[in-house]
Amino acid sequence: MTAAKRDAYTPDTLLNVAVRVFNERGYDGTSMEHLSQAAGISKSSIYHHVAGKEELLRRAVSRALDALFAVLEEPGAVRGRAVERIEYVTRRTVEVLMAELPHVTLLLRVRGNTETERWAMERRREFDQRVADLLKAAAADGDLRADVDIRLATRLLFGMVNSLVEWYRPHPGGGQDDDQLAETVVRLAFDGLRTAPQGP
């Protein structure tokens, strides 16, 4: 089994193992020895693929960040009224979280102790800022409630969306439930849970 594993090893397989171990033990708490044991290959075999654990972290969080930033370039995110675009971006962000769950989980947990972690946090802030800008544009169009502070709304929106990494577990084959989840997040955040709006 170990021999077969070694033969079949690809950088992607190694990355998947590393992401799992980072999420279980924390990035700081993971040594090359832990990765070697979890992957079932020697440390020197790992060094054949990557320079070290920081490169694995960079690749993993890049995958999450690339997927998130790609959403912002999709037609639904760049055309139409700002409020439609922010709803689109919210829905697609939830979909990215579900599709790239281990990578986004890792991204949301980095603490800033290394250069790669600080870079990842900076990119995350950039993404949050782009979403905040969209919310501001929708507010300027008069499409968002005037009594809600946009910076606070941005944090609460991400708080709700990012909470998925704590409780969402993929269904085999995805499907109906996952579609409903993304739609529910959008409906809750933008239309609220109540059947009818209440006056102040």
Add this chain to the structure above:
Amino acid sequence: MTAAKRDAYTPDTLLNVAVRVFNERGYDGTSMEHLSQAAGISKSSIYHHVAGKEELLRRAVSRALDALFAVLEEPGAVRGRAVERIEYVTRRTVEVLMAELPHVTLLLRVRGNTETERWAMERRREFDQRVADLLKAAAADGDLRADVDIRLATRLLFGMVNSLVEWYRPHPGGGQDDDQLAETVVRLAFDGLRTAPQGP
């Protein structure tokens, strides 16, 4: 300074130090030696106050749990339409999170490795269930959107509320901003961010 500290030491002071260290290092990663260093008193002095670190954990999470469960007994949580009661409980839960931030942070981070942690998680689930029951009652009254799954809505609501422990930092003296925060959570969750409800 150390002498003065030792004389002035109370179980409450020790509890505050323990909560801070548990939140910084994680409960599993905290030893009695860490607590002794952070508190500036000897381990034997700590054992004079408590049986061990698990007792400190139990006291700390009990404080958070007692404050949360107390909300459910307040008049606003037991009288009136279910939708008004759930809005009240949401607002007060946010206020408890702000008032008891370190204790609730610790409660939300326990992992279930000890009996006390498993007990805390079980109590948290009980609280979540009470809130889910209120949401179900409001849905049965026809006051919540029929197209939103209640179990999912409960998770998203807690996701948004609990995200406060990640980014909320108290203002000296509290005041306006804190009031606005609790109100914004309620408005976002129940009325949504949009100015007017959108048809399907």
